[in-house]
Amino acid sequence: MKIGFLGLGAMGHAMARRLLEAGHDLTVWNRTPAKADDLVAKGARRAESPADAARGVEIVLSMLIDDAAVQAAAFGPDGVASALAPGAIHACCGTISLAQAHRLRDGHTERGQAYASATVLGRPPAAEAGTLFVIAAGEETVVTRLTPVLEVLGQRVFLAGEDPAKANLVKLSLNFLIMSTIEQMAEVFALNEKAGIDPKTVFEIMTGSFYNAPVHRNYGKMMVERAYDDPGATVRLGLKDTEMVLAAGHDLQVPLPYAAIARDRFLAAMAAGDADRDFVVLMENARRDAGLTR
Amino acid sequence: MKIGFLGLGAMGHAMARRLLEAGHDLTVWNRTPAKADDLVAKGARRAESPADAARGVEIVLSMLIDDAAVQAAAFGPDGVASALAPGAIHACCGTISLAQAHRLRDGHTERGQAYASATVLGRPPAAEAGTLFVIAAGEETVVTRLTPVLEVLGQRVFLAGEDPAKANLVKLSLNFLIMSTIEQMAEVFALNEKAGIDPKTVFEIMTGSFYNAPVHRNYGKMMVERAYDDPGATVRLGLKDTEMVLAAGHDLQVPLPYAAIARDRFLAAMAAGDADRDFVVLMENARRDAGLTR
Amino acid sequence: MKIGFLGLGAMGHAMARRLLEAGHDLTVWNRTPAKADDLVAKGARRAESPADAARGVEIVLSMLIDDAAVQAAAFGPDGVASALAPGAIHACCGTISLAQAHRLRDGHTERGQAYASATVLGRPPAAEAGTLFVIAAGEETVVTRLTPVLEVLGQRVFLAGEDPAKANLVKLSLNFLIMSTIEQMAEVFALNEKAGIDPKTVFEIMTGSFYNAPVHRNYGKMMVERAYDDPGATVRLGLKDTEMVLAAGHDLQVPLPYAAIARDRFLAAMAAGDADRDFVVLMENARRDAGLTR
Amino acid sequence: MKIGFLGLGAMGHAMARRLLEAGHDLTVWNRTPAKADDLVAKGARRAESPADAARGVEIVLSMLIDDAAVQAAAFGPDGVASALAPGAIHACCGTISLAQAHRLRDGHTERGQAYASATVLGRPPAAEAGTLFVIAAGEETVVTRLTPVLEVLGQRVFLAGEDPAKANLVKLSLNFLIMSTIEQMAEVFALNEKAGIDPKTVFEIMTGSFYNAPVHRNYGKMMVERAYDDPGATVRLGLKDTEMVLAAGHDLQVPLPYAAIARDRFLAAMAAGDADRDFVVLMENARRDAGLTR
Structure with missing residues (x-):
């Protein structure tokens, strides 16, 4: 064709x-x-x-x-x-x-x-x-x-x-699931690290049990390795997508509290100078809030 | 033995x-x-x-x-x-x-x-x-x-x-991943339903692609079927576990914004009379906030 | 002139x-x-x-x-x-x-x-x-x-x-202070009402002590009287202003968690059909989440 | 007597x-x-x-x-x-x-x-x-x-x-109004500072117009002066009070999203080593998230 x-x-x-x-x-x-x-x-x-x-x-x-x-x-x-x-x-x-x-x-x-x-x-x-x-x-x-x-x-x-926009909404929704899974894992990893448990141990237990989807394995691995500098998707891009999800929520009149927090995390990452690093760098927001140093 | x-x-x-x-x-x-x-x-x-x-x-x-x-x-x-x-x-x-x-x-x-x-x-x-x-x-x-x-x-x-408490922290962390995954999916399903997309379609795409862990499949299925009345774990129990996660965050000085929102959702569900229903009923909080009726 | x-x-x-x-x-x-x-x-x-x-x-x-x-x-x-x-x-x-x-x-x-x-x-x-x-x-x-x-x-x-935009930012900031004060008071009034304390009593104590600015007196009074239908400013307008505050936060890379919550509250109010009521109707979001009926 | x-x-x-x-x-x-x-x-x-x-x-x-x-x-x-x-x-x-x-x-x-x-x-x-x-x-x-x-x-x-507890609930509510007013102002001051507007200018406009309650004047002044080291009330105390407000919300089944955020801010301040500074140091959480350095 x-x-x-x-x-x-x-x-x-x-x-x-x-x-x-x-x-x-x-x-x-x-x-x-x-x-x-x-x-x-x-x-x-x-x-x-x-x-x-x-x-x-x-x-x-x-x-x-x-x-x-x-x-x-x-x-x-x-x-x-x-x-x-x-x-x-x-x-x-x-x-x-x-x-x-x-x-x-x-x-x-x-x-x-x-x-x-x-x-x-x-x-x-x-x-x-x-x-x-x-x-x-x-x-x-x-x-x-x-x-x-x-x-x-x-x-x-x-x-x-x-309606063509429906494919876009589903795609944005799936991207939001990535970002909110990163935030979930960032909170969990920071909490455990602060208690002296290596995030890699938690990651192994997660992916060895019921949290073994690609969204866990791919992003979680980068997070526990703190591999931010060969970006698949950047903070800048993550923020853009999150803003589009929130705009859809606005237009459809649907509150999205997890998306709102992801947005704040991305803004803090932008402000910290991480705009062009992989968006799993949200890990560092959670670590910093917990008083863990890089 | x-x-x-x-x-x-x-x-x-x-x-x-x-x-x-x-x-x-x-x-x-x-x-x-x-x-x-x-x-x-x-x-x-x-x-x-x-x-x-x-x-x-x-x-x-x-x-x-x-x-x-x-x-x-x-x-x-x-x-x-x-x-x-x-x-x-x-x-x-x-x-x-x-x-x-x-x-x-x-x-x-x-x-x-x-x-x-x-x-x-x-x-x-x-x-x-x-x-x-x-x-x-x-x-x-x-x-x-x-x-x-x-x-x-x-x-x-x-x-x-x-330290024995480490096993408890990991277990609470994994429970928190369940609750926050439910909240993630609740937001996504409400957003799509408001746009005229059946949550079952989104669920099928999720579990047919990169969001296919048991935590997605088991709880997501109950959510799109709105099956709340044969509870595996109740709202009351979900709230108790979330409070324990937050207490761990308190003691370890780790902010956990997603856990805080899960707590608010569980409280709203309790207040709505859903204490003894399956905790995937958080789906209904998101739907109600979006103006979708039961 | x-x-x-x-x-x-x-x-x-x-x-x-x-x-x-x-x-x-x-x-x-x-x-x-x-x-x-x-x-x-x-x-x-x-x-x-x-x-x-x-x-x-x-x-x-x-x-x-x-x-x-x-x-x-x-x-x-x-x-x-x-x-x-x-x-x-x-x-x-x-x-x-x-x-x-x-x-x-x-x-x-x-x-x-x-x-x-x-x-x-x-x-x-x-x-x-x-x-x-x-x-x-x-x-x-x-x-x-x-x-x-x-x-x-x-x-x-x-x-x-x-820079002319500075006047606009200050004005938007002050509007945000109104909206977030409404949310503050909504949470307080709902909490006290649920405990059997008339919000009017709390309002009297607030404005009779250290919370007696016009922003408390004017909006708080409408809230405890639940006077929503002779709008000074509507939910629709409140949402528009909140979105402008958040847009400023986006452009300046400043996370604004209280503004994000106000946005979600306004969206829930829109979804509930309150678009053209006074924006102090956020009171009802907090009451509803607490299981208090209108 | x-x-x-x-x-x-x-x-x-x-x-x-x-x-x-x-x-x-x-x-x-x-x-x-x-x-x-x-x-x-x-x-x-x-x-x-x-x-x-x-x-x-x-x-x-x-x-x-x-x-x-x-x-x-x-x-x-x-x-x-x-x-x-x-x-x-x-x-x-x-x-x-x-x-x-x-x-x-x-x-x-x-x-x-x-x-x-x-x-x-x-x-x-x-x-x-x-x-x-x-x-x-x-x-x-x-x-x-x-x-x-x-x-x-x-x-x-x-x-x-x-019921004696009612006086305690009102008192806790008023303390929560202090903490959430500090968070409000912290967000506003950070946003304006990032735009090149001195927080003192914003404070002057606030207290010269409709935001002139003691809760604004007393805490706002300390914030724009960044006077944290002669504490009237410490972060530790603010966290304790916030936890009591949230516990009341739990027992009464009332979600309190602004209190939940205040709690996270206090935890981040504790983790940053500010436990014994005045609780208006929440100002610095907002500044840090905005990429403003001390």
Whole structure:
């Protein structure tokens, strides 16, 4: 299938490569063109602009950093909307706000184009291996057309409803579960460390018994090793996602006390100069409050 | 081995039965004697008092409801301490406070007796099957003597240190992880329900991806089914455990904001008349705050 | 002095009237023109647009509902900026965000016009009597030119600095003190009511001893009388202000846990259908959580 | 009137002196006898024990540090209860828990003695001047007999009900208002300081407008001066009082989120080594979380 792909960060690059290796006819665009070099060497076409990537394809996937980036790529000068064929689909895989999902849906719908959200769970290696989890939402006919492509990317495709924003809400909710699990564990580790129990012992007991999900194992391991400087996701990003969760809570009128505390923890981490460290550094907020020194 | 066993609630009964079936020479005591009938029929001896259960045995295990109950059984009239042989061990399996663990250790040590904490994770069926997780703490020689018995009860025995209270702190920490996971999920489910997404869909995505630990699966399932009336653990019990976690935080000077919120949620549930329902009813606090009606 | 005045809600109307009665040459504009009728009868000129109110005056004061309203009035079609003379001043008295204050300053500065923030504390009767408190911020020469006008409105004019946003931050801070004082009192009243002590007794003791500021007396009285339906400020407005405080905390990287809780309380009140009641209705959140019925 | 007085700390000493100067026949007791020297020089009798102070008097007032101290003085060896005449009154002025108030009432009632709570607001200079505020609770006939004495101590005597614990709950509530006002102001001062606005400016605006109660002026002034080392009340004491407020919330089933945060702040201050500094040092928690250095 002819597919356009926008955004070649670590995650987007891995997804694009997976699609290419699965035999799709891929046109790729990235703000910094060099990121596309190896994909071009493998047969992808390099686009000059989002419009260029969208011209003549059935599906454009975008994996961009935030609301502003995808808004610009969709509706800015030389944007997707200016070139995408009627009936063709823009599917946004990035973590964006509910309001942005609605702007994308509305903007494309006005132009006779289709839109769906297709958010993804997992890290770049899973993307390359096609073992992501995909949460899609959009009109049934649109999602049905997308599904074969999404199944190349993910080991499983979940459906969240007809309103594209629902996939974004579920994705934000799952991100919130990560952040609040980090805070949970940070409190537990600080409490035990203060009592003279090595957090690694607690981690071993947790993951050896009933707290053995990837969310415990992956983040807990980094926490007890206090490995903050090879960030998978930064404090800055964690704060952004938490603000989006809280914004959803605002719009839907749902108090979210655990999210509010996560926000305060991220702000304290920002203020402490940890903006660009892995967001498991929340561990240090809890340790510092407990009088434990780094 | 000659073992005394105190406390035949659902959990204690299952543990005692497991020990009996493993061939141990068991003397059992319960405040309400009838709870021992079937064990006696299987060969256990019925004790008249904790002292009676402690006389002549190498190990007394207790599985009692709270600090006061174990204090009375250990040091009250006809208590364990009055009859336990020098060097014999009282191992407390219940969820008690750190201060109570120290009282037990000190009281037995004064009398030349040994004490260890041997807290357990899991429900009665796991106890009967010998697949609990055990977290033990105490002097190395004491724990070494206990281990063969603990290995009958648990699929794995973790060691938390020489101070018996460390096992209690780890156990309270793990209970806190349950309660805060319930609060996490309650916020997520309420947020999604308000947006028109069935919590069951979110639960399916969670447990189908990275949030698939027993703590997610077991409690999340009850939450999305809103199954509150066949309680595994009640709100009253959840509040008691949370207060013990906070008391540990107080004594160790460790702020625990997530635990503080769990406490407030439990209090609101108590005030709403839900004291004796399963503690996953915290789901309803989050729903009510979001304006969702029962 | 020739003064333009934008926004004739309850507060703006009272301020405009005060200026008129002090002898100023006033041109007034309001989205709904009828609100100006009595002022016109007293000698004010009615403007057709913000531009019309700004033409030929030395100072334009605006008292509009939110960021969007003042942005439109300043820079929209027929906005202030299109007609205000070089060097003339736009002073914004409304409660706006720090970002909006910067947008106003920058937009006017580009056009050679001056901008200052002149936020006000107090209710309409104080405005009519000229007994408001004014918090001003802006370039010293600008604020100096404004001061004689501000002294007509307020019994005292405080200066917060050269950056106009500083006046807005102080004003938002003071609003946050109101909301958090309401939450404080709500918790205290609920706690005492549950113990069988009439909140009115507690209120009498508070205001008869060390808790006798207007912020206690005015809001506390409404709370113990549970007078929610003749709103001075609504839940909707309280939530908006709280979000602006939290946004300032975000931008400045300052965790604000009390503000976060106030936000959750306002959201719960919105969800309960109390959006348009007086924001002291937070009293009912605390009562409800305590199991007290309305 | 013949009065016994127990506890000559700064506050108790000032109260005893006031009673002596008003012409009462005073017998005083303190654990460290030397604290009574100047009172004895002015005509008080020195008692050897609480019992000795209680023998032959109509009223014993106690102003002791905590639950344990008053329990020991009342019912321990040579305690008040062993010597107080039938019908004579023990009135406890200290800040104690509700449970302790009930223990005192019940213990004295059993012995045919009377008990009331007579908690006080204010500092030692107000005690010497007789300008405290008194909050009394107890059986009407008992409080009526006490009132002439309480009116010597206080400028005003408030009545909280027939259950003595009600006076304690109101007193704890007022203390909670102090602590939560400190937290409010700490957040506001940190936010403004981070924006480059001197907290002293904000304090001046607060106390020059609607936030001018003693609770704002007294504590706010110490905060903006960062005067922590001549403590009126320490972090340790603030934590103790907060725990008593939370315990009342527990027993009455009332969530108190602002009190929960104050508790966490006090714990962080304890962990930072500030246990014996004035409790306005919570200011530094907020500053530190905002990345402001001392």
